[in-house]
Amino acid sequence: LLFFRLGDFYEMFGADARTASQELDLALTTRDKDKTKAPEDKIPMCGIPYHSADAYIARLIAKGYKVSICEQTEDPALAKGLVQREVIRTVTPGTVLDDACLDAGRSNYLCGVYLSDTAAGLCACDVSTGQAHVTVFTGEQRITGLINELGRFAPAEAVMNAAAYDNAELAAALENRFACRRERLGDGRYDLRDAEKKVRTQFGEEALSRLPRNDAAPLLALGGLLTYLYETQKTDLKQLDKLEWYRTGQFMELDLAARRNLELTETLRSKEKKGSLLWVLDRTKTPMGARNLRMWLQQPLMNVAAIDRRLNAVAALVDNTMGRQELRLAMTGMGDMERLMSRIVYGTAGARDLVSLRAALEHLPEVKRCLEPFSTGALAKLGEQLETLEDISGRIAATLVDEPPFSVREGGMIREGFDPEVDHLRTILTGGKGFIAELEAREKEKTGIRTLKVGYNKVFGYYIEVSNSFKEQVPEDYIRKQTLVNGERYITQELKDLEHEVLTAHDRDAALEYDLLTALRSEVAAQVTRVQLAASLIAQLDTLSAFAEVAAQNHYCRPDVDESGVIEITAGRHPVVEKMRGDAFFVPNDTHMGAKEERVSIITGPNMAGKSTYMRQVALITLMAQVGSFVPAQRAHIGVVDRIFTRIGASDDLAAGQSTFMVEMTEVSELLRCATKNSLLILDEIGRGTSTFDGMSIARAVLEYCAGKLKAKTLFATHYHELTALEQELPNVRNYNVAVHARGEDIVFLRKIVPGGADRSYGIEVAKLAGLPDAVLKRAREILRELESQSAHPHAAPVQDDQLSLGAMAESAVADVIRRTQVDALSPLEALNLLYELKSKLQ
DSSP states (O other), rough: EEEEEETTEEEHHHHHHHHHHHHTTOOOOOOOOTTTTTTTGGGEEEEEGGGHHHHHHHHHHHTTOEEEEEESSSSSSSSSSSSEEEEEEOOTTTTTEEEEGGGTSSSOOEEEEEEEEEEEEEEETTTTTTTTEEEEESSSHHHHHHHHHHHHHHHEEEOOOOOTTTTTHHHHIIIIIIIIIEOOOOOGOOOOHHHHHHHHHHHHHHHHHHSSSSOOOOHHHHHHHHHHHHHHHOOTTTTTEEEOOOOOOGGOOOHHHHHHHTTTSOOTTTSSSSSSSSHHOOOOOHHHHHHHHHHHHHHHHHHHHHHHHHHHHHHHHHHHHHHHHHHHHTTTTTHHHHHHHHHHHHHHHOHHHHHHHHHHHHHHHHHHHHHHTSHHHHHHHHHHHOOHHHHHHHHHHHBBBBSOOOOOOOOOOOOOOOOOOHHHHHHHHHHHHHHHHHHHHHHHHHHHHHOEEEEEEEEEEEEEEEEEGGGGGGOTEEEEEEEOSSEEEEHHHHHHHHHHHHHHHHHHHHHHHHHHHHHHHHHHHHHHHHHHHHHHHHHHHHHHHHHHHHHHTTBBBOEEESSSSSSSEEEEHHHHHHHHHSOOOOOOEEEEESSSSSSEEEEOOOOTTSSHHHHHHHHHHHHHHHHHHBBBBSSEEHHHHHHHHEEEEOOOOOGGGHHHHHHHHHHHHHHHHHOTTTTTEEETTTTTOOHHHHHHHHHHHHHHIIIIOOEEEEEESSOOGGGGGGGHHHEEEEEEEEEEEEEEEEEEEEEEEEESOOSSHHHHHHHHTTTHHHHHHHHHHHHHHHHHHHOOTSSSOOOOOTTTTHHHHHSSHHHHHHHHGGGOOOOHHHHHHHHHHHHHOOO
């Protein structure tokens, strides 16, 4: 939509007006006064006041529109003919800078995606903070890897080449999962040399040299994104100066399912922050820290030394309670330095933004002082790097008043004493009447005319009025302007000069103050690198202090993190459930998964007993340790995990046309293909989406594959008690169950994980707790006794699985397929796929 500036309004015309009218509830009108035309033939228009445009733009951006701003680029009073106008920028979901459109605690990413036959390049850029990240995915799974990484950034907008734009799987993920606006950039806009030139200009030669040369996809993705930014923002992108090239293997990998199931940043059901891990850990004091915390949770570290540096910093803050509290107090109320600086660089910042930046910078000296007691480690290094930037805050303080007006065109922004001309014009504005009175007094004394008076009207302006009885005393330098019945009106050169001074003082003051503001804005914008570095350091300090505060208040322990491959947790607790329960006691549990033995834990027990909570707990403690946080346990020894896979719960993926069982099998397939011996697998009720025999077969095959070939650390919750026999068959499998205390027909969940398999499921008891009618419960017990009686008599008619009849298959084509298949040559995954295919044929 085009916002066209006309005086104090932005106007929209034609189709844009109709769209804006519908989306913004604006009344349509027209300037066409031709009464012979039908209403539908007249060009529609609608408008909004320019001073409230940001709120309307925010509403349009939230609905996925782009808004181009066409401004007056010359003073209408000085224009000859039509006022010159230009589109000064285009606001899109991925390039928006206004606070009304942004969440202070969440980065707003614009992604560049370039898809080739062999690779997928990805660049994620937050224009509002100046950060850019580039990576690449290769091989057959490049689309899957790309989508998983896009899930970490959750972009608001994606700029794509034709192959990426037309990819159905990628389009579905962006639009349905991330609500992301897609922008197609023609293939002719992707040129390797042009991309190199733009990256070199924007980030420097050293940044360009870090990008891989064996594949052009990441460079082209970045080049396409820069092209889009230059075209929409129409200005230098000075604040976009931090480029990070990374491989996803540098961090623990988390696919979409893991992020969703572990509820890292939002809950599964309500999609709210409350109830997520982020909700527990977010004790940050600044917007920069809140965004940094979210990024760290999405990107756990793999490097033990880097993890230890964070843990050392957290430990130092935990041990020094007074120092921690002083540091957090020093950061409290600090404004968003990164986003304020971006608006200043783009030229959209007003005086209030500069004053807000000054207020944020004025926290820095106290923050630096609070770091002095920490003389070693990461905190000391952060303190050494942190500049107080008092030159910048002092410059702003000297130039602008503490509470400037909202408008930058009406004056009142510049501090008294900063500019002599501004002070002079304000003296005229506030003392105009006094100047006139002084002039009147001087003229009376000079001429001796007692009745002389100075007046004003809109036709003649200021004048000197003399009655007829004193006409003979009028000086020669008086110029007659008007004759009245009782006197004459005159002007003098001095009066004309004074009139000009008084009547134009406001406009000249407003123009001069705006020029001074623009100069200050440019001066501060030149310091963008220094301010952005300080903002980055504050973000890290804020996140580390939040970790320390949570650890101290909730009695977390420092984990020992190494490359041993073990997970040993003593008295571990689920961080979110514990907080949600408040004062209620949370039953802690131990976990032991060795480097070679006890790699797989089969967990049985009734529903509602706490199996899923326990497994998520282990995953979250592992993730928190690799993020650099203390963990909810008495003791924790965590061998670095390269990836966490989760297969917890399921629901139909209607957008992708997949059933619950198909979603489950797709996630299991991804897990088996990508997991390594250093991965952590969380598997809950594999196979429950199909018939009993099918489900048990699939569950056992998956379990054997995890224990045998993958040798990955695996927590496997199941209702198939028959699987507990694997403890006797496989050396690295152990059985555990959730303890239950039975009292007649009632049960009490003890929430304790103990060795051994469960002896029964307690399904009817759980149904009773859920409130099923007594008649239903009574009948369920009768049916259960009948089934148990049948199983106790081997000669009774067997209960047939209605989804599988081997006798019916004996003479069918399916039997021929089975006979021809070399079963020993099949991998477990291939066997699962074959089984699913045969089942489909029978149905």
